[in-house]
Amino acid sequence: MDFDTRIPIYLQIIEKIKKDITLGKLKKGEKLPSVRSMASELKVNVNTIQRVYQELERKGITATQRGKGSFVMEDEEMISKIKDDMAKRLIESFVEGMKELGYGSEGIVKSIHEYMREE
Amino acid sequence: MDFDTRIPIYLQIIEKIKKDITLGKLKKGEKLPSVRSMASELKVNVNTIQRVYQELERKGITATQRGKGSFVMEDEEMISKIKDDMAKRLIESFVEGMKELGYGSEGIVKSIHEYMREE
Amino acid sequence: MDFDTRIPIYLQIIEKIKKDITLGKLKKGEKLPSVRSMASELKVNVNTIQRVYQELERKGITATQRGKGSFVMEDEEMISKIKDDMAKRLIESFVEGMKELGYGSEGIVKSIHEYMREE
Amino acid sequence: MDFDTRIPIYLQIIEKIKKDITLGKLKKGEKLPSVRSMASELKVNVNTIQRVYQELERKGITATQRGKGSFVMEDEEMISKIKDDMAKRLIESFVEGMKELGYGSEGIVKSIHEYMREE
DNA sequence: GTGGTCTAGACCACA
DNA sequence: GTGGTCTAGACCACG
Incomplete structure (x- = not known):
């Protein structure tokens, strides 16, 4: 690690x-x-x-x-909550970062789609 | 502020x-x-x-x-180049993070859509 | 247990x-x-x-x-002696603690009464 | 200290x-x-x-x-909550200790009164 | 100057 | 063997 x-x-x-x-x-x-x-x-x-x-x-x-x-x-519920939390944090900081770069909502979604297609 | x-x-x-x-x-x-x-x-x-x-x-x-x-x-061009670069890095690390959490490509796209709708 | x-x-x-x-x-x-x-x-x-x-x-x-x-x-007597001793120490440290928190004698007695009533 | x-x-x-x-x-x-x-x-x-x-x-x-x-x-409220909490903890551990020694509710109250009078 | 993190190493309480 | 606390000393980030 x-x-x-x-x-x-x-x-x-x-x-x-x-x-x-x-x-x-x-x-x-x-x-x-x-x-x-x-x-x-x-x-x-x-x-x-x-x-x-x-x-x-x-x-x-x-x-x-x-x-x-x-x-x-x-606690099963706790575990799924952890996962959701972590994902939410990832998305939030990603969207925030993109917005600071001047991307709007559509721009963000579009960029993700493009990136996924390339891969 | x-x-x-x-x-x-x-x-x-x-x-x-x-x-x-x-x-x-x-x-x-x-x-x-x-x-x-x-x-x-x-x-x-x-x-x-x-x-x-x-x-x-x-x-x-x-x-x-x-x-x-x-x-x-x-220098307008330089700035836009920097912006593209930053965006790409943001997307990459976001996608990587989500995959580490066990999300597949569809899961990632779906999560983003959901998040955007809520906002 | x-x-x-x-x-x-x-x-x-x-x-x-x-x-x-x-x-x-x-x-x-x-x-x-x-x-x-x-x-x-x-x-x-x-x-x-x-x-x-x-x-x-x-x-x-x-x-x-x-x-x-x-x-x-x-040894019954010894046990009861130990008990009295322990009780005295308990009371002393309790009263001291309450006084450090700013409680006066009446405040202490009142608090105890209230606590007993709730129980 | x-x-x-x-x-x-x-x-x-x-x-x-x-x-x-x-x-x-x-x-x-x-x-x-x-x-x-x-x-x-x-x-x-x-x-x-x-x-x-x-x-x-x-x-x-x-x-x-x-x-x-x-x-x-x-935060004013927070401060008074701290005081109440500390007092409550003191009382609880005192009462619990006395009960373990075999004192009943009346016994505890009586002991406190006696102790206060002596002081 | 102020808090935040880290290391190496020690001793203790508990099971 | 396992976690809990503490020390001395270091380096870093921030204002």
Whole structure:
């Protein structure tokens, strides 16, 4: 995993984990790697991962049990909400960026269609 | 002008100026206010405005002439080239992001349409 | 028995046992279940129960006899003395805390009354 | 300021600041000491204070502006809510503790009255 | 000068 | 073995 220097590492890891959950790579109830093993795997400090897990718990995405580990929450609804949220954020920032460049609604839709056709 | 605490003030001001240019409020060749006057008008630190002008110049949007001030670039073609480039990069990263979330081509187009309709 | 993740399991079990003693479910002199049987019954690690018994003994609530097991203490007077002491400490720290929050004597008494009424 | 070893330092500092706000020692809109000055004053690491300010912001008690500092929120209602919350937590844990010791509602009220009279 | 992030390394509480 | 807290010290972004 490569990190974008402009964005805090811990945020990038959070996004990665959320993505893995929505894609089913991490299943409900499954145990996440221990703080230390994930830290060494990603070549990152333990504290950074600890922050990641803390934030995930605060958002209700995982639950942490001292001495046991962190587990993905079993809440189906929550997971689909995460996916919708992430998609919405992507779309918003995309549309906003295009508008700042002077594109109107039709222009944006048209550009996307063109891009898809080329691919 | 009110600022969103979450985003650096200097970025917010840059966006404002870029918008003013595309909307024709600031015309090609026109002189921007001096660093000091803009700073006092927006009730913002002089350093902040200095950074704004620096970034604008770096992006080729304005040109600074020592002792005279900053001026909006006259080079129309260059600006439109930059715009196309930025748009392409925006679209690419957007599509890539959506695919990582598990969306296919149709899903992406559909999401954009839905979002536009809501707005 | 369900456990609250925020509080150490061993503390929750201790409280449960203390309650059982005051309610007479566990009588003076009675033998507590073995570490292993209690652990398997509560689906909890053996170490955890060991710590529970250790703490109970440290507090003088039980006594452990090697090879025989743990027994609820018979010393009634000592237990009631401990209780009075604990109660006094509880009250003191409570009153001190309320005063730090700016409550006067009447305010404290009033708050307690209100809380009791709600319950 | 002395710290109780059993409770995380950052939590103790948070409680201290909340108390100061409810008591009017820290007024609405007022600037909190900088992370570094508070850290050196309390002889605590900078990171620890940073966590304190972060949590306070997350709870809506303060607002932080990068490069400027942290400020107490101007929300009157929020402040009185903090006080009520803190008092409620104190009362709850006190009553719960007394009940575990075998005191009934009348016993608790009586004990408080006695304690107040002695003082 | 101010907050934000990160590292390396330590010690503790819990299961 | 697992998470939680803390320290010392560093570098960066922002005003």
